[in-house]
Each structure stands twice: as C-alpha cells, then as structure tokens.
Amino acid sequence: MVPMPRPKRRGLAPRTIIRSDSQAGVGILPNPVKVHLSRASVVTLGRRQMRVLSPEATQTPPQAGGEVPVPQQARRLYSANVQDVIMGRFLVRGVLGTGSFGTVVRAEDKYTGTLVAIKVLHKDEDANCDAGKEVRLYRKLLAGCNRHMGLFAAVMGTGIHRGYECIIFEVCQGTLCDVISGRYDLNPLPARHVLEMSYQLVKGVEYLHSLGIVHADIKPDNIALKSCNTVTVSWLDPLTGFRKKEVLVCSEICILDLGLAVDMNNKGQTGAGRIGNRAYRAPEISFGLPWSYGIDSFAIGCVVSELYMANDLFPSTVSCDLEHLTLIDKIVGPFPEEYARSIELKCPGTFTLDPVAICFPPSGTSAPAAEHMDSMMRIEQACPLSGSILDVALHDLLRNLMHPDPSMRLTLEAASKHKYFDRLSRLELQ
C-alpha cells in the first residue's frame, strides 16, 4: 500500500506564537506575541516577510484507494490538479508536500516516464526572491561537482508554469519526519542506520559549510529517504522475544530545501534574525544574537537524537522561547556560567545568576500562573539526554553538537571525525 503523506509534525497551529523582528537584539520575549492566522497569512520573521500557512491550507487528508489528494485553491498558491501538465511536459501525479515557500508535486515526464518532484513556488514577490536564491544555491552546489552532491536532491531544471517559478528535483521517498513519527513502522531504527544517516547528514551539511552556506532549516521534514523499500527481519526483543520487524533496505538520505539557506560569503560570517523551526533552533537565535554555522550543528544534534529515540527531543507543545531555552538547559545544558553572564548583560532578565538558570516563568510576568502550569510540568518531566541515549560515544557527539554556547559547539568538520563514526567501515563517503 502506498503510504499517505502526513501533515508535518511541527506544522504551525492556528494560533501560532511569533516574535517580530522589532525585538531582535533585545533578547527573548517573555510574553510571546500571539497572532491569529487565517488560511494563509504573511508575517514578519527576521528581515523579511514570510508566508505562513494555517494547517487547513497545508493538510491534505488521505483518501481511500491510495490516491494523493490535491490542496484546495488558495490565494497565490499553485493549485495542483492531477493531470495538470507543468511546462508542457510534466504530468502532475500528486502532492508531496506544501511548505512556506512552495507546493511540491510528484510529476511524470510524459516523454521519458521519469518521475520527478517539482517545487512550484508560491506566487508573491517575496517568495520569488527566495526562488532565485534557492536556485542560485543549488547551482553553486552543482558547480562543485563534488561527490557529496548525492546527499542533496539533484536539481534537474527550472522553469515557469503559469507564472509560478518551478524547480525540478530528483524525487525522494518519505522524510525522516515520517520515520520518526512511526509512519513506516521502522522504529526503533537499527543502530547501524542511525549511524549511517547521521554520518551522511554531517558530511552533507559540512559540504554546504565548506561552500560558505548555512542550511538554517535542518529538521526531519527536510531530510528525505532515497528509497523506502524495506525487508522483514526477525528481531529479538529482549522483553518479548522474537518478532517480525520492517527494516529499510538502504539508509541513504538526501538533504532538501535550501529555501532558508544563507550564503555567508555575503554576510561577514554571521547571520542575524530568527530563522528555522523552534524545535531545532539553537539558543543564540532565540537570544536574538548573531549566529553562524553552529546553528546547523545544533539542529543536526536534535535530528540525530530524535532518530535514535524515535521521539521528539523538545516537545512540540513548547509555548515560548523561554520555555524552549529552559528545556535546552535541562536536556543538553547547563549553560556555562560565563556565557550566561554575557547573555544577561545583553538581554537583562534572561538568566538568574546564582545559581545560573533561565528565568522561567519570567519574573514580573503578567500571565497568570495557570498559563505556565503546563510548561512547568513539561520542564519538570524532561530528563537529561544521557537518560535516553545509552550509547556513550553517540551521547558525547550529541552533547558537543548541541553545546548551548556556540563558541564551544562542535563544527561539522570535527563532528565527522568523532569517535562515534569510527565504527563505520564501508561508507563510501569517508
């Protein structure tokens, strides 16, 4: 049976918490701005406006019979119709996903029968700027003709369809989000697959860094599987004995979506503004500080932890930056004292210093205590990463990838040489 696309695990809720750029540089928001989103709204994030889709606009509920439904007509979004022909050549077969910048459809080349993924970028001035950037970054990757290119979905061409900019990609099958959420019933992944996928992820993004590009949106939704083919094996569960289990035939992955990527060659090696998904966001971004390549290391640490645990690292119910930072402190912290002092100087009211801890709930907050109750319970129940990651070498790698202080965080070049990867024997990427 063809698995149905699931809504992204971390899709934005109808009432989503967003901080506008006016707060950048003055630290985190104690009381986040709550914005009621209509079906498709434009909000200011960082220095640009960005389309945010409400769940109704992004979810495509499964239909009986395995057919992929197409999204309803939405303003400025490409409305995919099965049998639509893109650029006079590609027959639309279904929708693979819809994101902030585009609708990605599976399509068949009517001349060769080849299946491709076409990202049809939303039609608005801002998104089209990003289209140009995304294409330029992919061209930069291609120009390198580097062997790491296999770790990115190959770009097969670009074009315009009914005024929408399109990028044609190699089609991949499913994402790590599907794997972690249990859609393919692959959990727990064999340790070997966690190792191989982690290594590819580290090497792929390390390659981006070597070109001066920060991906800035590493999350399980943006890592695809090259193939979802599985075999059934007999698996010895220490508690219940032998049972049948599905295992991927091949652990090859593919990094998607350079839509938010930042070319640091033009930026003096630091970026600014809020970027990426909170669940994978490095603390310096939430503090409103300049950030750099380390934000990808942090996000990769989160993704690898989730692959290993087959579960979220930070709960998707986290309601504000301060709660997220408190969880970082508890799960992969503590924040080093010197770093906390330097943040407190720049963003007063973020830390208490004796002992060092994030101020959560913020002192003097106007929100009634009841509003913080769920957050406090989540924080109390969170356990340090060492409680969940039993493999000592992997735990060490993750602690260093997710070091709360970016100046002490492992670079991906160093990560690729970490002792956890010593046990790789046959990966060609070495």
Ligand SMILES: Nc1ncnc2c1ncn2[C@@H]1O[C@H](COP(=O)(O)OP(=O)(O)OP(=O)(O)O)[C@@H](O)[C@H]1O
């Ligand atoms: N080459 C591909 N093969 C298969 N599925 C793909 C491919 N590219 C994208 N997708 C699917 O489409 C979804 C949206 O694509 P993408 O992330 O590029 O769009 P976006 O608008 O930039 O999204 P975001 O909001 O995450 O920035 C992905 O999460 C993935 O599920």
